[in-house]
Each structure stands twice: as structure tokens, then as C-alpha cells.
Amino acid sequence: MHELAPALTLLPPAWRQHLPLLPVLQPLLTAIVLLMVSGQRRLRLQRALGLASLVLGGIVVAALLQVADTGSVMVYRLGNWPPPFGIVLAVDRLGAYMLAMAWLIAVPILWYACHGWDERGLHFHALFQLQLMGLNGAFLTGDLFNLFVFFEILLIASYVLLLHGRGDERLRNGLHYVILNLVASSFFLIGLALVYGITGTLNMADVALRAMQLAQESATQAWLLRITALLLLTVFGLKAAVFPLHVWLPGTYASASAPVAALFAIMTKVGIYAILRTHVMMWGQVPGAGDVAQHWLLPLGILTAVTGVLGALAAHRLARLVAWLTVTSVGTVLTGAGLGTVEGLSAGLYYALHSTLVMAAMFLLVELVALQRGSAYDRLQPANRLAQPATLGLLVLLGSASAAGLPPLPGFLGKLMLLHAAAGHMYQGLIWASVLGVGFLTLIGLARAGSLLFWSVEPAAPASGHLPASTPYIPSAASWAVLAPSSLLLGCVMLVAVYAAPLKHYTDAMARQLLDIHSYATQVLGPQQHNGISLSTRPYTGHMPAASKEAHP
Numbered sequence: 001m002h003e004l005a006p007a008l009t010l011l012p013p014a015w016r017q018h019l020p021l022l023p024v025l026q027p028l029l030t031a032i033v034l035l036m037v038s039g040q041r042r043l044r045l046q047r048a049l050g051l052a053s054l055v056l057g058g059i060v061v062a063a064l065l066q067v068a069d070t071g072s073v074m075v076y077r078l079g080n081w082p083p084p085f086g087i088v089l090a091v092d093r094l095g096a097y098m099l100a101m102a103w104l105i106a107v108p109i110l111w112y113a114c115h116g117w118d119e120r121g122l123h124f125h126a127l128f129q130l131q132l133m134g135l136n137g138a139f140l141t142g143d144l145f146n147l148f149v150f151f152e153i154l155l156i157a158s159y160v161l162l163l164h165g166r167g168d169e170r171l172r173n174g175l176h177y178v179i180l181n182l183v184a185s186s187f188f189l190i191g192l193a194l195v196y197g198i199t200g201t202l203n204m205a206d207v208a209l210r211a212m213q214l215a216q217e218s219a220t221q222a223w224l225l226r227i228t229a230l231l232l233l234t235v236f237g238l239k240a241a242v243f244p245l246h247v248w249l250p251g252t253y254a255s256a257s258a259p260v261a262a263l264f265a266i267m268t269k270v271g272i273y274a275i276l277r278t279h280v281m282m283w284g285q286v287p288g289a290g291d292v293a294q295h296w297l298l299p300l301g302i303l304t305a306v307t308g309v310l311g312a313l314a315a316h317r318l319a320r321l322v323a324w325l326t327v328t329s330v331g332t333v334l335t336g337a338g339l340g341t342v343e344g345l346s347a348g349l350y351y352a353l354h355s356t357l358v359m360a361a362m363f364l365l366v367e368l369v370a371l372q373r374g375s376a377y378d379r380l381q382p383a384n385r386l387a388q389p390a391t392l393g394l395l396v397l398l399g400s401a402s403a404a405g406l407p408p409l410p411g412f413l414g415k416l417m418l419l420h421a422a423a424g425h426m427y428q429g430l431i432w433a434s435v436l437g438v439g440f441l442t443l444i445g446l447a448r449a450g451s452l453l454f455w456s457v458e459p460a461a462p463a464s465g466h467l468p469a470s471t472p473y474i475p476s477a478a479s480w481a482v483l484a485p486s487s488l489l490l491g492c493v494m495l496v497a498v499y500a501a502p503l504k505h506y507t508d509a510m511a512r513q514l515l516d517i518h519s520y521a522t523q524v525l526g527p528q529q530h531n532g533i534s535l536s537t538r539p540y541t542g543h544m545p546a547a548s549k550e551a552h553p
Contacts, residue, residue, distance in 0.1 A: 019067075020076040020089040020140060022060045023099055026053060027133035034126040047114045050125040054107045057132075061096070061103045068096035069506065071513070073523040075142070083142075083525050084203030090142035090524050093510035094349075098139040098273055101353055102266055104492055105360040106132055108485035112364055113259035115482050120257070121164040131157035131263065138270055142524055144195060144202040147274065148188050151239070155181050158267065161260045162252065169255040177252045180238065188235045194228040205521035208282045215287040222288035229289040232278055233296065240271025242334065243304040246327050250311060253323035258367035261319070265359040268330050269352055276337060280345070281514050298338025298427070302434045305331025309438045312445045318369065318378040321449055322362045325403055328438060329355035335431065336418050343421035345511035350503060351414030354402065354496050358411070361489035362399045368392060368478050368486065369453060380449055382456035387477040393454045395483075398490050400450065404443035410496040415439060417504070 030053040034046050067074050074091040077083065110128060118124040134154025141147050162174045196202055198221060199210040215222040238245040249268070253261045279293040308328030315321035333355070336348025366378055369392055376383035386392060402409035415435050422431040496503060513520070 018076070019060065019063060020074055020091045021078075023057060023064070023136035023140065024089070024133055026057055026060070027129040027136065031126040031129035031133070034129065035123065038123055038126070043119065046125045047118070050110055050128065051107070051114070053129065054103070054110060054132075058103050058107065061099045064091050065096045065100055067091065068093045069509075071509070073520060075524055084201045084206035087146055088142040088203060088524060089140045090205075090520075091140060092520065093506065093513050094273070094276065095139045097349065097353075097506070097510060098269070099136060101269065101356055102132065102135045102139070105262065105266060105356060105489065108488045109259050109262045109360060109364070111488075112262070112482065112485035115479075117165070117257055117259050124161075124164060127157045127161050127164075128263075130154075131161060135266065135270065139273060142204050144192055144204060144207065144278075147277075148185070148192060151188070151270075151274075152185060154267075154270070155185070158264070161263070162256050164260055165257045167255070173248075173251045173255045176248055180248050184235050184238045187231060191228055191231045191235060194224070194231070198224055198228065203524070204277065204282050205517070205524040208286065208517045209521055209525075211283070211286040211289060215289065222286075225283075225286060226288040226292065229279060229283050229286075229292040233275065233292055236271045236274040236278070237300070238271070240268050240275065240334075241304075241327050241330055242271070242300050243307050243331070246304060246307065246330075249327055250315075250320050250323040253326060253363070254317060254319035258364050261323075261363040261366075262360040265326060265356050265363065268326060269333075269356055272330065272333055272337070272352065275334075276345075276514060280337060280340075281517055281520065284515060285517060293338075294340055296338075297334050297340075298431075301331045301334030301336075301338050302430065303331070304328070304334060305434060305438045307331070309441045309445065313441060315445070316380055318380060318449055318453065319363070319366045321380075321445060322359065322366055325362075325442065326355075326359050328442065329359065329403075332415070332418070332435070332438070335435070336421065339421055339425060339431075341421060342508060342511040342515065344418070345514060346504065346507040347414060347417035347421045349507045349510060350417060350496075350500075351411070353503070354410040354414050354493060357489050357493045357496065358399050358403050361395075361486045361493070362403070364486040364489070365392065365396055365399065368482065369396065371478070372476070373453075380452045382452065382458045385457045386454065389454055391483065392478075393450075395486055395490060396450060396453070399493070400443075400446040402493055404446055405439040406443070408497060410493060410500065411439075413497060413500050 030049065034049060037045050037049070064074070068091055071093075075083075076089040076091075078087040078089070080086070106128075110125075113124065113128070131154050134150045134152075134157060137150030138147055138154065141150060159174065159178050162177060163170055192202065195207060198214065199207050201207055201210060211225055215225055234245070238248075241249040253264055256264060275293075275297070279289075279297070283289040284293065305328050308324050308326070308331055311324035311327065312321045315324055329351070333348040333352045336344045336346075336351065338344070369386065370378035372386040372388065372392070373383040398409075402411040405411040405415045407413075418435055419432055422428050422435075425431060
């Protein structure tokens, strides 16, 4: 039995064994209730229920984090079917970490949306909960097919949320987003069929053990596993916006409403999570398939980061600039993962938390700044003086400084960890040049945007066509309640720097656990040998081992 964490005492005893199910079940039930109380007259009730559900979810996530920090994998078998036959939810350090990341941005984003955005379309709060359900399920499932199911749940919710508030630009970019994700989902199903056809199972732990045995027995099986791994890497790379599959992201995120774009800051991390879970953990020690992560993640990460920052430099709107920086953050995380070591993975995962918080805050700030610039909106051109230049300028400066990697903010600490992890690597010079160069160019792009937004002041056209031409546009200040969500997110960014040492300790342990597939399989499948496959066939070294040449006679 897992060691009881202090947060577990807050929950009724009957709930404790069902704890891994709650992050999936609770948003689903909340969405059903919200649909039952839908309507403009009941909007206040919907807001209260949605926020209350997130607060309760925070307690559950805190409990799961504490259990996961003991090193145990908390396994929940739906229907009590023995693995690998039934549906399994497995909470390890990585899954709990991603859950916490989603919860940290969901609370302030929903708070922000409650100040008007939820009135601009139907069923916003129910869709928000369904999106959260899909995210949580993807982070908890131990089964590849259910990873596909939860991907589709969060994508379906995101399709509607993207169009929330309407608009031609949203419709056009939303159509591209839907088509590309439907194509990716089709290839995902083909990949699942290949995995099942080769290994006879879709349980991640079982797939890893069977694939290791099959790849060592047959060169043909090793080749098929490699093809399957490449196909899944393509699918997850599109969802994570990895170069060259990133082209859909800038327009989609820039056209979305502020709270939706902020929530989408974690969508790319779902793709990264899927890559880590499948290609680093599941395929990592499989001859042939393991080469995919070793050979492709590092160059793809560098190319993604460089492409993202070049796009940010070329952006003419603040929203597109932040969207391109989201692509850059994906590349930085993948660069750490591509090193294939505990230090590299730990640095990338630390940076993933920082970048998700910063990007979510920046997307909210884009709208707050744009609403005070009259007809110029978020275009990077001179406009009228803002109503709150000091307050908004300070918030944008804080987010920009961390995104660029200035000390002592967590963006700097994450990149410093990454540089340290790359020391001694055969491509150390290229990695250092890309990390430092991307940070420098990010600083230039954000400094240019800041100077245009806050210093290049000139009379602007009226915001409304109903005003006389001689009437100057007077921007209205945002209330403290509207400023609070972005301030809260940036406050969390500061805490990521203040508590860098314990977070680094957690991400180190998380990376070690991710690379140790045998320990994960033992806890998910049980300590016995499964169909004669030993759980100790290869010792854990702390690195992704190179593919065995003996597997290719």
C-alpha cells in the first residue's frame, strides 16, 4: 500500500483508493452539471461551480503529487481487470507533475474568462471542464489506446473553444487546426494498429517489455518497431508543434480568444509528454525503436527553437509573437529530452513548467494591452498611451524577462540547467550556441515589441466608428480582478525560481523514473514475470542505451 501523504487525510477514506480516477471523473461530472444549468441567467452559478471544481481538483492533484514523490506508481485498474487486459491509470512523478501544471494554469485562466469571455458563446464552462478532463486523462493513462481516446476528448473540446467568440480569422485558422488534427488522429490509429499487431498489447509497460524481447529475437520485428516509432513521433510532433509540423500553431493561437490561447499553452506540452512517455520510456530500451528518440529529438528540438524565435522576430502582432515563442519553448524542452540523460530530461521538464506559466500569462496580457490601444489593438506599431502603462509594463517586462532567460528568473535557471546537462556532449557547441542565441534573439524581439507598445506613443484613431473624428480615444483601465489572473501566473513563475532547488530535486527523480522502464513495469504489471519476459533483462544505467547491434544479425 502506498505511503499516505498528508493531503490524503483531507479526503474521505472511501475515496483514497479511487484517487487516480478523480482527475478524470470530476471534470466530466462537473461538465454534465454545467450543461444542466446552462443559460445566461445561470451564468453566475456556472462560474461558481466551475471554480469550485477546480479548487477541489487542486486538493486531489496535491495529494497525487505527494504520493508520486515517494517513488511509487499509484495504479488504478478499472473493473479490477488484471493488466494488460483492462484499462489502467498509472500516476508516477511525470503524470502528477503534468497534472499540477494543468491545474496551475486552469484556475487563473477560468477566473479571467469569468469576466466576460464566457458570455460570448455557448457552454464555455462545460467545454472548459471537458478540455481539462482530456488533459488529465492523457497524463494518467497507462494504455496507448486510451491515450488516443483522451487526446480526442481534449481536441474536440478545443475545436469548439477555439471558435468561441466567433470571427472570420478564428474560423479560418480553426478549420486548418481541425483538419491537421484529424489527419494526425488517423495516423495515430494506424500506429496503434501496428503496435498491437506486433506486440499483441497496448498497455505501455507491457508493450515495452514485449518490444524488447521481439526486437532482440528478429531483425524484421525491430525494423517494424522502428517504423511504428517514427509514425508515432510524427503524430506527437504535430500535436507538440515540432519543426517542420509547427506551421499551424502561430495563426491558431494568435486568433484564439485570450483565455483559450492561454489554456492552449499546455496543449503543446501534451504532445511533448506523449513523446517522453512513448519514445523515451516505452521505446527507450528497444533496439531499433529506441534510435528514433536518440537520433531525432535533439536536432528537431534545436530546429524548432531557432524557427520559433525567427518567427517571433518577424511577427507584426503581439499575439503572433507570443505564439511563436510557444514554439520556441517546445524546442527548448525537446533539446533537453534529446540529450537522453537524467540531467537533460530534468532541465527540459523544469523549463516546461516555467514556459507553460509564462506563455499562459503572456496570452492574457496580450489582450489587456491590446484593449487599451484603440484601433491599433495588438499590432506592433505606435498608438495612444495606455491607461495603465506602469502596471501592464511591469507585468509584460516580468514575463518577457523570464521568457528570454534573464537571471534570476526560472527561464534563466532552466537554460542554465540545460547548458550544464549538455557539457561534454559531442554537440555541446551547437547546443550552447542555439540555447544562448535563441535567448538573445528572444530578448531582442521582446524589447522591440515593448518599445513599440509602451514608448512609441502617438494619437490613435477612435476605437469606435460612432465617435466623431475629433474625439480622442480614451482607454479604460482594467480592474484588479481582471489583472489578478496574469499576476497570479507570474507569481507562480517567481515561485518556480524561489523553489528551484526542491523542484530540481523532483525533476531529477522524475527523469530517473522515466528512464527506468523495468521499475515502472514491475509496479504496473506486478512483480511476476509476464509471459516469461523477465523484468530485469537489462540493468538501468541512467541513460537511454544505444540500440543493440546484436539485434540485427
